[in-house]
Amino acid sequence: MAGWLVRHPVVLLIGAGGWGWWLALGWPSLTVAAGAVGACGLLWRWRWPVSFERLVWRRIRTGWLRMWVYELRWSRWARASHLVLYDEDFADPVIPRLRSVSSGLAWDDVRVRMLPGQKARDYELAAESLAASRKVARCSVREISPGVISLGFLRRDPLQHPVALPPITPVAGEVMNLERVRIGETEHGQPWRVPVLGSHVFGAGMMGAGKGSLMWGTVRQAAPAIACGRVKLSMIDPKGGMEAEPATALYDRYAREEPKDIVEVLTACVDGMNDRKRALRGVTRKVAPSVEHPLHLLMVDELAAVTKYLGDKKLQVEAERLLGLLLTQGRALAYACFAFAQEPTKDIVPFRGLFPYRVALRLDSPQQTDMVLGDGAWQRGAWADRIGVSTPGVGYVVEEGVREPLRVRAGYTDDAELDRIAGVYAAPR
Ligand SMILES: Nc1ncnc2c1ncn2[C@@H]1O[C@H](COP(=O)(O)OP(=O)(O)OP(=O)(O)O)[C@@H](O)[C@H]1O
Known part of the structure; x- marks a missing residue:
């Protein structure tokens, strides 16, 4: 008990202060003082919730969870998740030491010092069982410095409800940043930009x-x-225009289900790309889009219908060849492709590796997640097979240079908004 109190000096201070007050002035004045502090806290929380959360509530929550959840249960969770070492020199198993706990609005960040011989992958393998032990849906694992692991426990999911559509950047189209556009939010409440x-x-x-x-x-x-x-x-909607028809005013080129139309759009893209390559050879190595040299954006709504079910074998081979050319050469020439598929298998997406940015929405199995995001992505926390039917638009991405997957949710553009966009921002003819 004494050791515990020394490790929690704030509890010791409050307890000793309260006890001293009681002895010196009696319990009625102590009750009145405690009530006054509580009332001030409530008023603060009501009038200035942000500063109250940052300066008061976050600290109380952190202290509470550290004492009554993590310190109390960590050794049990570590044992159950096979994160302890059994050393013959010690009677008890050696447990990784908790270094710190900090609790945000949605996540708890728990830092753990790894034991000698342990590696981040051991904790990634244990993430699923740690999440189950903590009774949360998600546990993320990040090595923040050599030997120190940050375990993120998701207490309250900010992506559980649909996220608002981000406002359209209020910048003229001629100068707007096209490198990344904001389409939703991340699980950390940050903007998600693709x-x-x-x-x-x-x-x-x-x-x-x-x-x-x-x-x-x-x-x-x-x-x-x-x-x-x-x-x-350029829009390819092989589902006969079911998805893309309302926004035809925005398109430069458009193909519905006809195989020859689809190949025509792809041919036009690749021809344009080749012309640009010839025109700009030796002039620049990377095209900065302008009205003179626009960014060509190709959207393919259902890749399977182009690469597997096109119907005409010759045209299908040609479509695959053209897509391959666009994907291998388009980036520097300001030709970008967005493609979507229900199934990420190799026969449907033979050139997965040519898409530098991939999003795994709700999928069938851990294997499919790895097919989209790369080997080991599921193990590192991209649990796309666990995304609920009730949360469409939620997915996982792996950002460049970051090992652990990020959960994201796109805002939903409904039919009315699509009609509005098509009316206001029609492409010049
Ligand atoms: N980001 C989102 N937020 C909230 N609801 C969404 C979101 N995305 C989609 N929905 C809802 O889910 C429904 C299906 O979405 P959507 O048509 O985009 O799925 P899909 O993956 O394209 O399916 P399919 O392959 O059948 O075309 C939409 O009609 C909408 O009601």
Whole structure:
């Protein structure tokens, strides 16, 4: 008990102060003082919730969770998750030491000093069982310095409810930043931005997983640049225009289910790319999009219909060849492709590796997640097979240079908003 009190000096101070007060002045005045402090706290919380959270409540919550959840249960969780070492010199197993706990609005960040011989991967393997022990849906693992692991426990999911559509950047289309456009939020409450210029994006998800929200979220943010001709949008919607028909005013080229139309759009893209390559050879190594040299954005709503079910074998081979050319050469020439598929298998997406940015929406299995995000992504925390049917638009991405996957959710562009965008930002004819 004495050791515990020394490790928690604030509890010791409050307890000793309260006891001293009681002895010196009696319990009625202590009750009145405690009530006054509580009332001031409530008033503060009501009038200035942000500063109250930052300066008071966060500290109380952190202290409480550290004492009554993490310190109390960590050794049990570590044992159950096989994170302890059994050393013959010691009678008891050696448990990784908790270094600190800090509790934010949605996440608890628990820092742990790894034991000699342990590595981040051991904790990634244990993440699922740690999440179950803590009774939360998600436990993220990050090595923040040599030997120190940060375990993130998601207490309250900011992506549980649909996220608001981010406002369209209030910047003229001629100068707007096309490298990254904001289409939703991350699990840390930060804006989620997807690359457009200088990348290709692949999104995979089962029926109703919310692939449309990725596509329209991106088109919507690029709309001011479409309106001034700095972005030329080509749309391939092999589902007969079911998805894309309402926004035809935005397109430079458009193909519905006809195989020859689809190949025509792809041919036009690749021809344009080759012309640009010839014109700018020796002039620049990377095209900065302008009205004169626009960014060509190709959207393919269902890749399987192009690469597997096109119907005409010859045209299908040609479509695959053209897509391959676009994906391998387009980035520096300001040709970008966004493609979506329900199934990320190799026969449907033979060139997965050519998409630098990939999004795993709700999928069937851990294997499918790894197919989209790369080997080991599921193990590192991209649990796309656990995304609920009730949360379309939620997915995982792996950002460049970051090992652990990030959970994200796109805002939803409904039909009314799509009609509005198509009306306000029609492409110049
Ligand atoms: N980001 C989102 N936030 C909230 N609801 C969404 C979101 N995305 C989609 N939805 C809802 O889920 C439904 C299905 O979404 P969507 O059509 O985009 O899925 P999909 O993956 O394109 O499916 P399919 O492959 O069948 O076309 C939408 O009609 C909408 O009601």
